[in-house]
Amino acid sequence: DAKTTQPNSMESNEEEPVHLPCNHSTISGTDYIHWYRQLPSQGPEYVIHGLTSNVNNRMASLAIAEDRKSSTLILHRATLRDAAVYYCILRDVGGAQKLVFGQGTRLTINP
Amino acid sequence: ETGVTQSPTHLIKTRGQQVTLRCSSQSGHNTVSWYQQALGQGPQFIFQYYREEENGRGNFPPRFSGLQFPNYSSELNVNALELDDSALYLCASSTPTSGHYEQYFGPGTRLTVT
Numbered sequence: 001d002a003k004t005t006q007p008n009s010m011e012s013n014e015e016e017p018v019h020l021p022c023n024h025s026t027i028s029g030t031d032y033i034h035w036y037r038q039l040p041s042q043g044p045e046y047v048i049h050g051l052t053s054n055v056n057n058r059m060a061s062l063a064i065a066e067d068r069k070s071s072t073l074i075l076h077r078a079t080l081r082d083a084a085v086y087y088c089i090l091r092d093v094g095g096a097q098k099l100v101f102g103q104g105t106r107l108t109i110n111p
Numbered sequence: 112e113t114g115v116t117q118s119p120t121h122l123i124k125t126r127g128q129q130v131t132l133r134c135s136s137q138s139g140h141n142t143v144s145w146y147q148q149a150l151g152q153g154p155q156f157i158f159q160y161y162r163e164e165e166n167g168r169g170n171f172p173p174r175f176s177g178l179q180f181p182n183y184s185s186e187l188n189v190n191a192l193e194l195d196d197s198a199l200y201l202c203a204s205s206t207p208t209s210g211h212y213e214q215y216f217g218p219g220t221r222l223t224v225t
Contacts, residue, residue: 032212043115043201043216044154087153091212097205098144098167099214101153 004088009106012078020073020105022088027068032091034099035062035073037084044087044101047073083109113138115204115217123223124192132187132220136204142166143185144214145177148199160185161207189222197224 005023012018024033035047048055048062050071055062061074075082087104116135124130136143142161146154156169160179174190183204189196199221203214 034212041218043203043219045216046213049212085153097142097159097214098156098169099146099154099203100156101146104153 004090004102006086006088006102006105008103009108011108011110013110014080015077018075018078018082018107018109020075020086020088020107021070022072023070024088024090025069027090028092030092033062033064033068033071034089034091035060036087036089036099036101037082038087038104039081039084044099047086078107078109080109080111083107115202115215117200117202117217117220119220120218121221121223123225126192126194126224128192129188129190130192130222132189132200132202132222134185134187134202134204134217136183136185136202137215140204140206140215141183142205142207143179143183144203144205145185145187146201146203147171147196148201148219149195150198154201157187192224194224197222 032051034049036044037047038044048060050062063072085104085106087101089099115137118133144159145157148154157171158168159166163179176188179185199219201219203216205214
């Protein structure tokens with residue numbers, strides 16, 4: 001399973017944008033980039049995924065570098081509810097459905 | 112639409128005992144995966160069930176076993192409990208197609224082994 005590297009923690013202020021980085025220099029051509037988050041006392045929650053192009057949904061945006069060796073999850077206007085551990089995960093499109101979680105980034109939002 | 116539910120919420124067992132954890136998948140989902148999350152760590156994949164058959168297994172010993180029922184609910188059984196089995200156990204449901212990008216997790220069962 002290809003490995004991802006994320007900062008252990010980040011801090012931001014409410015109503016400001018947040019950019020969560022992820023490095024995945026060993027990504028293969030068939031690996032999708034997935035982001036999940038885990039709010040306190042809850043199970044992980046799907047956020048977004050992409051392959052090559054930038055993606056947007058109601059929760060966030062995913063910016064993928066042209067060489068695909070890194071990506072950034074963008075929360076456009078953070079709220080206190082966005083405080084969570086964010087996991088960047090690579091999954092082979094043809095592989096098993098298992099998710100390989102790393103340590104993730106613990107995001108703190110200041111009011 | 113009912114989400115993924117797990118029972119019990121919390122459980123305390125003694126080393127050497129056996130435990131059964133239960134998961135009801137989201138409506139329409141026929142694939143269930145189980146994960147173990149130790150304190151301060153990311154979840155680790157235990158195994159996955161699809162149509163009542165094990166469909167992939169992580170690096171866990173055979174004393175971790177599971178079942179999936181015709182209604183797609185699932186059980187995780189752990190025999191001969193060890194102190195290191197203390198963790199949050201999560202199940203996630205999906206379909207064979209949607210599961211490649213989105214899995215729906217339950218709130219987990221917190222197991223403490225003393």
